[in-house]
Amino acid sequence: MKRRHFLLSTLGTLGTGWFATSLVQQVALAGEFKVNKRKEDWLKIISKEQYGVLFQEDTERPWSSPLNDEKRKGTFVCAACSQPLFKSDSKFNSGTGWPSFFQSIAGALGTKRDFKLILPRTEYHCSNCGGHQGHVFDDGPPPTGKRYCNNGLALKFVADGEALPEVLKS
Incomplete structure (x- = not known):
């Protein structure tokens, strides 16, 4: 006993x-990010579900995002602040049910350790607004060996030829 x-x-x-x-x-x-808004202000820009993923670190159900099947050339931007995060040529089918990338745009992401599932993981956030995007793992394809496993709700896709939205500054 x-x-x-x-x-x-x-x-x-x-x-x-x-x-x-x-x-x-x-x-x-x-306060570490260029863009800091109150919940009420974010909810004027993004949905409640997006807010949950981006700012409360929720995870969407696998295979629920239409971006999982997005195959066009273009740029994936943060759904909250529109900062470009990934180019489409770094996207691959990981079989996990979430949009996955092997490389981010330089300077677009920040990382921190996450112990929510007891074992440590590395989560990544938009470096402009702090919006939680997903987790990065070391089981991706060459050339980086990384798998950025992203919540589709945390992203917007902008096809090549379309103007990128203006990135929020504050």
């Missing part, structure tokens, strides 16, 4: 520590 109590106590302490660390990381991220 004492051993069980010790294990539960230790797990509880670790869980509290993880929660506090996670909370500190979230607070530290706020």
